[in-house]
Structure formats: C-alpha cells, structure tokens
Amino acid sequence: MNLRRRHSLQTSPKGKPNALDLRRLVGSVNQLRFNDSKGELSFFGQKMIILRRDVIRIMRDGLERLVADQAAPFLSYLASGIGIHEGSIFRDSITSTGEEQRAALENLVHSAFEDTNLGLGKVKIRMIDFDKANADIVIGNCFEAMENGSSEEPNCMFTSGFLAGLFAEVLDKTVQARETRCISQGQPECEFEITSMEATAE
Known part of the structure; x- marks a missing residue:
C-alpha cells in the first residue's frame, strides 16, 4: 500500500482533527529536545548541532580555493557519506522484512522528508x-x-550527493542522483532523479 502524506489539515466529518493530524502534532512538539545540562540538542533521537544554512556554500567556497573545479564533486562525495549514514538509520529502524519492510521504509522516508523537510526546503x-x-x-x-x-x-x-547516499541505503542498490532542474537556473523548484547505477551499466 502506498501511503502518501498530506500537508493540508485533515478532519473528521465533525470537524475534529483525525488520528494522523494528532500524531503529527504530538510528533512536532517532541522532535526537538534540548538538554541544557549537557549543552546538547537532539532531533528524532539523534544528537544534532545547529549551523546556519549558508555553511555548505562557505565550505564549497573554501573547497574551490583549495581544489578549484574539483570542489563540486568533492562536496557531493562528502555529502553522499552523510546520506549513507542517514539512510542506514532509516533502514535499521525498520524491523519488518519483505514487502512490509518496503512499505514501512517508504512511509518513513515520506514522513522524514515531507513532514520535517530536514531544512532542505x-x-x-x-x-x-x-x-x-x-x-x-x-x-x-x-x-x-x-x-x-x-x-x-x-x-x-x-x-x-546527500540524496544519492540516502537512497542507496533505502533502496539497497548503488544509485546516482542527477539534478534535472534547479532554482539557480530560474526554475521554480529543484528536481532530482535517483537512478540505479546497475541499470546505467547495462
């Protein structure tokens, strides 16, 4: 079964929030946890640090000064490692197997990306x-x-790179990510295609 997340508020015929909305509301309250005594922040149980979102651009600028035109692939490679780690957390959190595992993984990926967006956009x-x-x-x-x-x-x-690494773990295959449209080009949104490297090699 393909469970798609909705972004609009869903209500029962009596106008009361349904179980999905209530679960999402409770989840959103508990997503961030601050441990002041240790100076720690956790998000969905994972310890985090908060950095400005321009940190990636700053890193890329620094890489360009060091390795010139190799900066972009270098950054993509580093990001894929982060994605692999995140994807393994997704996969390891699922205890079911077979089709149930696929459905649970797909539901988890939709929830993690579409409900929280991870700050990506x-x-x-x-x-x-x-x-x-x-x-x-x-x-x-x-x-x-x-x-x-x-x-x-x-x-x-x-x-x-992040998407390639994450989906390599989620799909359990070697994949590549290609950005086909980008806001930087004047497009209204960025679009990414994840494809199997095995299919490309055939």
Missing part, C-alpha cells in the same frame, strides 16, 4: 520504485540553490 517525493531503484524528488525553496545564487547549470551538489 519544501520536499515532495513524487515516486519511489524499489524494484527499479528509482526515485523522483522535488524541492521547493531548496536551501542550497537559494544560497548559491544564479547559475547556468544545476548546482545543488551537496543535496544531490
């Missing part, structure tokens, strides 16, 4: 196909594109 997962190891993701107000400014080519290298 307004994320919409249009499609996930476990058999073909494909996915289509659209990000409105993508943080990386907004920070990078205008460009002739798609330039969300960190986001592409």
Whole structure:
C-alpha cells in the first residue's frame, strides 16, 4: 500500500482533527529536545548541532580555493557519506522484512522528508520504485540553490550527493542522483532523479 502524506489539515466529518493530524502534532512538539545540562540538542533521537544554512556554500567556497573545479564533486562525495549514514538509520529502524519492510521504509522516508523537510526546503517525493531503484524528488525553496545564487547549470551538489547516499541505503542498490532542474537556473523548484547505477551499466 502506498501511503502518501498530506500537508493540508485533515478532519473528521465533525470537524475534529483525525488520528494522523494528532500524531503529527504530538510528533512536532517532541522532535526537538534540548538538554541544557549537557549543552546538547537532539532531533528524532539523534544528537544534532545547529549551523546556519549558508555553511555548505562557505565550505564549497573554501573547497574551490583549495581544489578549484574539483570542489563540486568533492562536496557531493562528502555529502553522499552523510546520506549513507542517514539512510542506514532509516533502514535499521525498520524491523519488518519483505514487502512490509518496503512499505514501512517508504512511509518513513515520506514522513522524514515531507513532514520535517530536514531544512532542505519544501520536499515532495513524487515516486519511489524499489524494484527499479528509482526515485523522483522535488524541492521547493531548496536551501542550497537559494544560497548559491544564479547559475547556468544545476548546482545543488551537496543535496544531490546527500540524496544519492540516502537512497542507496533505502533502496539497497548503488544509485546516482542527477539534478534535472534547479532554482539557480530560474526554475521554480529543484528536481532530482535517483537512478540505479546497475541499470546505467547495462
């Protein structure tokens, strides 16, 4: 069963919030936890630090000074490692197997991206196909594109790498992420295609 998340408030015929809305409301209250005695912040149980969103652009600028035109692929490679780690957390949190595991993973990915957006922007997962190891993701107000400014080519290298790593774990295949549209090019949103490297090699 394909469970899609809704962004509008869903109510019962009597106008009362349904169980999904109440669960999401409670979840949103408990997403961030501050431990003042230790100076720690956790998000969904994972310890976090808070950095300004332009930190990726600053890192990219520094890499460009060090390695010139290799900065973008270098950043993408580093981001893929972060994505792999995040994807493994998703996968390890699912205890079911087979089709139930796929459904639970897809539901978790939709929830993690579309309900919280992870600060990437307004994320919409249009499609996930476990058999073909494909996915289509659209990000409105993508943080990386907004920070990078205008460009002739798609330039969300960190986001592409992160998505490739995460979906490699979720889909359990070697995949690549390609940005097909970018806000930096004047498009209304950034669009990413996740495809299997195995299919590309054939």
